[in-house]
Amino acid sequence: MRAQLEGLRDKQFGVFTTGQALIEYTRAELRARLHRGEWVPVFHGVYRETTTQPGPELRVEAARLSMGLPVLIAAYDTAAELHGFSVADRNATHVLGVQLSRSKHLVVHLDRHDPAQVATINGISTTTAARTAIDLARTLNRMDALATLDAASRRGLSPDELREELTRHHRRRGLRQAAELIQLADCRAESPMESRTRLRCIDAGLPHPQPQLEVSTPDGPRRLDLGWPQHRIGLEYDSIAWHSGLHAAARDNARHNHLTTEGWTIFYATALDVLHQPELFTDPIRRAIDHHRVESKGR
Structure with a gap:
């Protein structure tokens, strides 16, 4: 990129206008760079280089120009x-x-x-x-x-x-x-899907779960995405990013076993469940809570 346009680009978060480009380039050169994909339009009359990522600063500046x-x-x-x-x-x-x-x-x-x-x-x-x-x-x-x-x-x-x-x-x-x-709203939620999962539980009429609940086990503390400590029930959002890879199964199984040993019942929810079929996890949790309440009364 020629020097004057490069200076303007750097001051404008990586974008430049047709008019600015034509100070140093002919219309034929501008069209050639667009045709080759070296420059791409952001909004009408405003461009970025293909190698420049269109972050929010760039896009707002492009809109302004x-x-x-x-x-x-x-x-x-x-x-x-x-x-x-x-x-x-x-x-x-x-x-x-x-x-x-x-x-x-x-x-x-x-x-x-x-x-x-x-x-x-x-x-x-x-x-x-x-x-x-x-x-x-x-x-x-x-x-x-x-x-x-x-x-x-x-x-x-x-x-x-x-x-x-x-x-x-x-x-x-x-x-x-x-x-x-x-x-x-709760600042303890660590991901958007955990927030959505929590709202599904609340909207289903379940007691409000506690985000990022820490549970003590003989093998050290374990953290649950959501939990009802008074009922020893936990809910984990099954993120593909976290629950995949070479060691994921061994890690998750061991974690589940430690919690089960301590008397916890753990449920799981996938993205499909949360977005489209929340009853697949909220109904079993409701039954487990009801069962725990009945057991507690009978003691």
């Missing part, structure tokens, strides 16, 4: 990426603005905001962590909304901060859902 604005504010999922608590892979870039976008990859939200709800991360303007968390808690489905609040709490947002931010969203859709889920 494409829209011809001096400042653009990241919001919703894109803001969550910047704050470090995004829980879903999204194809779109979300920003606040006054004019809708024609691109399915750029979503412009016509939401009102005040200066106190705007922060700067790595040179990019974005809604604050609290504003972002509440926006998503209002608008995502329940499982993703709780996963977002758990992740935001893990990054340091307190329930009081979330409740205070909620008061600024008067009459916006989803307030009831956000208010309910703030009460359930």
Whole structure:
């Protein structure tokens, strides 16, 4: 890349416009690089090099340049990426603005905001962590909304901060859902799927499980994704990443055996169960809890 355009690219998080490229390249050279795949479009009239990863900073800057604005504010999922608590892979870039976008990859939200709800991360303007968390808690489905609040709490947002931010969203859709889920948010959850699994248990009417429950065994402490210590029942989310590999079976079997020896009953849930068939694990857990209660009364 020629020197002047390289300097502009480096100041703009790895992107550049058609007009900037044409300062040093002819239109034929621009088309040739696009045809060869050396440069790729991000948004209308804005490009990146193929070797440059399209992170949130790059995408927001590309959106700003494409829209011809001096400042653009990241919001919703894109803001969550910047704050470090995004829980879903999204194809779109979300920003606040006054004019809708024609691109399915750029979503412009016509939401009102005040200066106190705007922060700067790595040179990019974005809604604050609290504003972002509440926006998503209002608008995502329940499982993703709780996963977002758990992740935001893990990054340091307190329930009081979330409740205070909620008061600024008067009459916006989803307030009831956000208010309910703030009460359930727990910073101990270590993954979005653990959060979703926990919500499935709560929605099934089970007693609220404790995330990342530590259990003492003769072989040392063992940690369960979710647990009901009063009933000695645990629930593990079967992540493919964790429960695969050469030593996974031996590790998991030994762990299960130690817990069973201590009188624990362990259940398992897969992604398919959590997303589509939660009764496959919530119903057996309910029966086990009922059985434990009956046994306890009979003693």
